[in-house]
């Protein structure tokens with residue numbers, strides 16, 4: 001076998017992962033025709049060990065394989081030529097290990113550019129460039145956008161990130177904790193903390209209680225719900241539909257203030273701890289959550305319906321910033337971005353645990369434009385509220401269970417585990433390898449944004465530059481999740 | 485149209501009328517009270533706890549609550565006015581209570597009050613922040629908190645700003661842009677550090693990829709603790725600083 005077949009959150013011995021030559025591995029990857037979720041190196045003495053994780057989302061399995069680069073091999077034929085979805089992964093691998101993927105179409109820095117970077121340039125009398133960032137006009141994270149425009153029309157957008165980079169993966173090796181996990185990407189506190197906790201629990205053979213599992217998932221869905229509502233407000237704001245911006249802003253407040261009532265933090269920081277959770281949801285609180293969510297559901301529905309009925313709104317959202325289904329598949333876009341283009345990827349339902357197994361997930365019409373991404377958020381808000389209520393009901397059965405169990409401080413040595421959680425943007429992937437002492441020797445994080453930033457670049461082509469903010473908000477991708 | 489009007493009326497007014505005396509929920513972890521002469525330092529993943537005398541440094545603390553859950557030595561109140569004009573004053577020792585802290589935490593500068601008291605325009609720079617503090621700063625301008633009513637707003641350009649609000653531990657890659665932004669802001673200007681990351685490096689303090697020269701090089705006018713900073717903490721910090 002050239003692949004180890006694995007499950008989400010299942011820990012395997014590192015010695016069971018096949019080691020191929022890079023050429024064989026390359027051929028294998030091309031033949032498999034599966035989606036890439038991990039492609040990263042690890043220094044092993046003088047060698048660089050390349051690990052690949054491919055996902056088969058229809059059967060809910062992960063395929064793992066690897067290749068070793070001895071010090072004299074410093075290049076290989078790039079995969080991106082055959083499989084464009086590898087473009088960021090290969091750039092990252094090159095940047096970190098200086099092993100060159102030959103004939104990569106645009107081999108440049110992902111993060112460590114130290115403010116020096118190339119960008120694609122178009123020349124012509126009518127062409128002008130617009131440079132934005134790293135510091136943007138609003139209160140947002142930094143990144144650089146370079147537009148090639150003809151008049152007001154965008155021909156090409158190149159996105160250079162890396163300004164947020166602070167060596168997070170390295171910090172996981174020296175001092176990992178739930179606090180670090182929830183600070184990697186502060187708009188996805190719950191998703192990141194669940195991914196990390198599941199991973200550590202898998203490595204230390206720790207089984208958390210049903211109660212703790214449910215509380216985590218309730219928080220995960222509340223996070224999704226809150227961000228989607230906030231983003232509907234941001235979308236409304238960008239088309240100057242200010243009533244929408246105000247109402248969604250206030251409605252989001254209701255959700256995050258409820259998170260505060262659960263955990264003491266509006267973003268559920270401090271809620272999740274390896275071994276379980278720190279705070280309970282008792283019956284009284286559960287009733288309160290349900291009544292808040294009923295109001296939220298009603299307000300969102302009413303506002304979305306009123307907003308989308310307005311022809312001036314529809315004209316700004318429809319057919320703006322299109323990402324086609326074919327492109328989404330070819331480029332390996334994931335999560336919400338993929339779903340809005342009609343590609344139904346969702347780790348909650350593709351790799352279901354016992355709680356999501358019975359939840360019906362109907363897909364909706366998706367045309368890949370801003371309108372579809374707006375509709376999708378609305379659908380997911382409703383769905384999350386439904387799931388939260390269901391899980392709250394379920395939670396009543398486990399009221400006597402403890403919140404946390406003791407999680408042994410020792411992780412299995414020489415092991416490999418992939419942990420995927422569906423955050424509101426899409427899959428949050430944490431992958432860890434432990435050494436002979438059971439300490440992390442490699443920690444790899446991949447946010448959905450790592451794949452999806454390119455979707456924004458493609459979406460704005462042939463759109464007016466004034467629609468860029470709107471397109472951007474419709475995706476709302478993460479800078480720190482990409483920069484790490 | 486009718487639906488729009490009905491919806492508008494149904495939503496009514498939602499702003500918090502009295503920002504200065506608004507209360508947050510019991511569970512919110514705000515000002516820490518230290519109830520013992522020693523605290524187990526190893527509990528804190530941030531190195532915010534020290535002994536002799538027993539202390540919690542709010543400039544490092546992420547208010548994760550770990551210490552309060554695991555010892556009786558620290559307790560969190562829901563008092564959210566945590567800002568100070570002095571870095572040292574953020575270190576809370578045994579026996580201090582929120583009232584004493586608040587009384588002396590912020591020194592109003594008469595000149596600042598005169599210049600910026602009616603209008604303060606700020607440029608925000610996220611320098612390695614996790615987007616947590618950024619989201620809370622955005623929330624300051626929503627219909628609930630409505631910071632704009634005090635004449636305080638965020639600007640698109642540093643050239644239109646009276647000061648900088650920095651979030652994040654200052655990543656190496658952002659150091660240059662931050663310095664540039666500072667230079668582009670006309671004098672007189674103020675510098676505000678927002679969140680554990682900006683004040684001390686926070687959870688990223690041991691990262692090799694930070695460059696915090698900016699902090700030692702320039703005068704810092706206001707420190708606002710939190711992880712992230714609660715909108716009420718932020719707005720009240722500015723109101724107190726401006727003597728409003």
Ligand code: SF4
Nearest residue numbers: 528545546548549551
């Ligand atoms: S609440 Fe603050 S002092 Fe206590 S453990 Fe967390 S970071 Fe440390």
Ligand code: SF4
Nearest residue numbers: 614616679680681711
């Ligand atoms: S202080 Fe906390 S919330 Fe603010 S940027 Fe740092 S990690 Fe994020």
